[in-house]
């Protein structure tokens with residue numbers, strides 16, 4: 001390929017600096033997304049390092065010559081740290097310093113002490129191969145769409161750069177030593193560098209995609225879920241329930257609703273504080289999550305009121321589940337600032353085969369049953385059919 005290696009590396013440096021600018025802008029505005037800052041700094045270090053290496057001359061002071069591979073290596077390490085941070089893990093910054101230090105030492109030792117450029121280029125290429133392969137492995141994350149696509153794309157781009165670096169190292173090791181200089185043209189060297197540079201562009205874009213899709217899924221989560229308990233909020237519960245009830249109307253399956261309300265909850269807030277009340281609600285939501293099936297629908301319906309839509313379950317089945325939840329909750333102790341809080345709940349149950357599949361009517365019927373459970377002294381359940 002008739003392309004100058006130094007020019008390709010300048011392009012590679014430009015791609016990194018543009019990526020750094022993009023990531024810095026994102027991390028400035030979306031500071032809730034972890035990892036963007038490390039990626040911005042990593043791109044910046046790589047951009048500066050690669051640019052400086054194309055301009056380097058043997059007359060430069062040793063400390064500058066040594067700092068170029070160090071900065072470039074730190075840039076690679078920061079990409080890895082960014083992935084760790086993005087996944088919510090602790091960043092191990094010693095990895096970054098180690099990679100920078102390793103790259104600097106092998107460049108100085110092999111280049112300046114032994115004057116062996118072939119080994120400098122080959123060992124640095126192998127190091128890049130290992131780091132980018134580690135990034136690709138770290139990006140093998142189980143995620144839902146569209147994040148899954150972005151993870152795959154980023155992992156594929158990192159893998160491709162790793163492969164190009166490996167092939168470059170092998171190619172250099174197979175060549176006669178006298179043919180190798182830092183910017184040796186060779187037959188295939190520019191090919192590896194062009195493909196590697198394009199993959200670098202893919203890496204930058206897929207990291208931006210990862211951030212964008214994370215923002216989208218966070219927003220979706222916030223719009224559909226209750227922030228305190230993590231259950232569905234009332235609006236998405238109604239959307240999901242209408243869909244399930246429409247299907248039940250066609251199939252003739254039973255659908256039941258349980259309305260659950262914590263007894264004397266105001267008393268918990270008044271005596272122990274609002275945060276204690278929040279913890280009581282979180283623990284109830286966690287308990288409810290463990291007893292329902294994946295096809296059921298659980299939501300925080302209002303303040304201390306939860307609602308469960310049970311698919312393919314009639315009133316008797318729902319009553320059994322409600323009673324189980326009541327007993328479990330009565331036994332639950334919530335540890336709070338050295339005290340042990342204990343609450344009870346009341347529940348009302350209604351069945352679509354008896355009430356109909358209109359959501360508002362079904363919720364209203366379960367609410368009336370709940371009201372009767374409260375009037376019956378609380379810590380009990382009531383069935384809508386008992387009042388008919």
Ligand SMILES: Nc1nc2c(ncn2[C@@H]2O[C@H](COP(=O)(O)OP(=O)(O)OP(=O)(O)O)[C@@H](O)[C@H]2O)c(=O)[nH]1
Nearest residue numbers: 261262263264265266267269274275277278303304
């Ligand atoms: N801690 C906390 N309290 C809440 C939240 N939402 C609503 N509440 C409180 O829940 C309490 C509900 O009180 P009430 O409607 O009188 O019900 P209760 O005290 O449970 O009495 P019964 O339902 O009749 O047994 C009120 O004090 C609300 O301020 C919340 O997110 N966190």
